[in-house]
Amino acid sequence: ETGVTQSPTHLIKTRGQQVTLRCSSQSGHNTVSWYQQALGQGPQFIFQYYREEENGRGNFPPRFSGLQFPNYSSELNVNALELDDSALYLCASSMNTDTQYFGPGTRLTVL
C-alpha cells in the first residue's frame, strides 16, 4: 500500500509567480485536506476536497485554489505569490472522515 506522496519536495519561486503543488492520496482514500505550516507554527487548514468537490475552506484568500481528480489525487494552486506564502505545504488523505494520513510536505520558498 502506497502512502501519501507530494511533489515537488522543494520549490523556489519569486513574488508574483504562480505555483502548483501535487498530492497523491493513499490508495482507497477519497478525501484530501491541504494545510500550510509556517516556520515554528502548527499546520493551518487551507481547504478540503471530497470526491472532487470542495468541502470546507479555512481563512485563506481566493488566490489559493485546488482541484481533486477522479483518481483522488489533488493539486494546490497559489497565484500572485507573496513572501508570506513561504511555508511547508502538507496534504493529508483519508477515507471519508476517518483518520488522516499526511504526506511529507512541499517546502515552498518565495523570494
Next chain:
Amino acid sequence: DQQVKQNSPSLSVQEGRISILNCDYTNSMFDYFLWYKKYPAEGPTFLISISSIKDKNEDGRFTVFLNKSAKHLSLHIVPSQPGDSAVYFCAASAGDTNAGKSTFGDGTTLTVKP
C-alpha cells in the same frame, strides 16, 4: 486569536519517566481533539484522539485527558522512550466528522534523554 495553544515550545524528560504535554483551547464549539506526532522531514502522524463525551482515552503508553470546564487537554506518555522524541501537535475540531479540517496548536518539541 489562536484558538488552540500549546504554551510549552519544548519539554525534556528522562527515558522511563512520564512526559506530559499540555494544550488549551478557547473555541467552545470544539468537541473533538487529536494529538499528532511529527518527525523531521515527515508529515504528522495521528497518535490518539478524544471526544468531549469522554474525559480520558488510552492507547498503550499514550493517554489523553480532557477537562472540558477548563478547556484543557493533556497527553501523557508513560514510560517515555528515546523514539518518542518528536514534535507533538494538539488539534481540535467541531465534531469528529470535521477532524480533517482541524485547528492545530504550534507544537511542543519533546526530547527524551537516554
